[in-house]
Amino acid sequence: MDVSTGFSIIFSIDGNFVLANKAFNEALKSVKGDDFTVEHADDLEMKSSSFKKRFFWNDIIEAVKDGNFSMNISFGDFPNIYKCHAASVLIENRDFVVMCMNEVTPSHQLEKKLMEKNGFFENLLDELPQMICALDENGIIRYWNDQCQVVLGYSSDELVLKPDAAEKLMPNRKYREEILEKIYRKESGVLRFVNTAMHSIDGYEKTIAWNVRFMNNPLIPGLNYWLVGTDITAMEIAMKSVVDSENRYSMISKASNDAVWDWDLISDQLWWNDGMTSLFGYDPEEIKNTYQWWLDRVHPSYTKAVDEKLRLHVEEGRQFWSDEYLFRKKDGTYALVFDKGYLVKDEKGRPIRFVGGIVDITHTKNLNPL
Numbered sequence: 001m002d003v004s005t006g007f008s009i010i011f012s013i014d015g016n017f018v019l020a021n022k023a024f025n026e027a028l029k030s031v032k033g034d035d036f037t038v039e040h041a042d043d044l045e046m047k048s049s050s051f052k053k054r055f056f057w058n059d060i061i062e063a064v065k066d067g068n069f070s071m072n073i074s075f076g077d078f079p080n081i082y083k084c085h086a087a088s089v090l091i092e093n094r095d096f097v098v099m100c101m102n103e104v105t106p107s108h109q110l111e112k113k114l115m116e117k118n119g120f121f122e123n124l125l126d127e128l129p130q131m132i133c134a135l136d137e138n139g140i141i142r143y144w145n146d147q148c149q150v151v152l153g154y155s156s157d158e159l160v161l162k163p164d165a166a167e168k169l170m171p172n173r174k175y176r177e178e179i180l181e182k183i184y185r186k187e188s189g190v191l192r193f194v195n196t197a198m199h200s201i202d203g204y205e206k207t208i209a210w211n212v213r214f215m216n217n218p219l220i221p222g223l224n225y226w227l228v229g230t231d232i233t234a235m236e237i238a239m240k241s242v243v244d245s246e247n248r249y250s251m252i253s254k255a256s257n258d259a260v261w262d263w264d265l266i267s268d269q270l271w272w273n274d275g276m277t278s279l280f281g282y283d284p285e286e287i288k289n290t291y292q293w294w295l296d297r298v299h300p301s302y303t304k305a306v307d308e309k310l311r312l313h314v315e316e317g318r319q320f321w322s323d324e325y326l327f328r329k330k331d332g333t334y335a336l337v338f339d340k341g342y343l344v345k346d347e348k349g350r351p352i353r354f355v356g357g358i359v360d361i362t363h364t365k366n367l368n369p370l
Helices: 022-029 045-055 058-065 105-128 146-152 165-169 173-183 231-254 273-282 291-295 300-316
Strands: 007-012 015-020 071-072 082-091 094-103 129-133 141-144 194-198 205-215 220-231 257-262 269-271 319-327 334-345 349-361
Touching: 015 273, 015 319, 129 146, 141 220, 146 220, 165 173, 165 194, 205 231, 257 273, 269 291, 273 349, 291 300, 300 319, 300 334, 319 349
Parallel strands: none
Antiparallel strands: 007 015, 007 094, 071 082, 082 094, 129 141, 129 220, 194 205, 205 220, 257 269, 257 349, 319 334, 334 349
């Protein structure tokens, strides 16, 4: 028994010491405690009751009856941690328990530190406002933080290590396969961007913008696909609304006989539809997107009054504006026009845009162009 560098002990089935190796005897000499003090290494019997109490001896006996038994233990004032293996043996028709203990203090401390580090890291990930999840190479979700649950409603218990998790989030098989194909590119450390439509637990479709990296992370051993996501559903809806609005605006302007204009008051850019060409003869390349280009073509006798009235209207934030004036066509003649506009404001009531249209009313006034 003394060949071993660990502790080797033989107990009777009732937990009394029978034999221990030299390493254990030497270790016991240094143990100090109220009920576990050893003056002589051979004095083992008197320490049995204390040893049994500290090691939960009854639990060990029950465990070894079912086969080999293994556990991590520490005892007395010993700060060290030991990996304990125990088994029952039959010696001369008597039952004994053989126990071997090897010190695992360094690895135990390292494991504890790693667990503490991972616990801190996991808590940190749960506190972040971004969605964070990890997929293994088989499409199984390995990690799912709290923000993922906030956005999509599924808890980590409902998705992590569940084979049908991806199907719940993306029910359409073809779409799911296309998205997973985009995610599963083994470019270690390379950042990729994947926008994904996912179904929440209540059946609503959410658009998530994911950043994807194939990488190691101490939280989960091995290489996994780590995804950091942002819910962009509201932005997608807003963008679609803007696009729809722009499309409607474009169709209306094309269908209109007016010279439709759109003045961005922030950038001072003025956009015109095709009416400037069809009504007044200007080629598209001649038309400048500035307020001044339009004002330069207002007849000089109207320029100052029209300009002042329009600017005052914007400054005072009045919603509707209209005026009549003479506007110079490409051929040098003037048309009498009726110009009308609508002032658009932001959420704070500040003018940001002015839209309107010019109608040629020359024929209604029977005016001889200058």
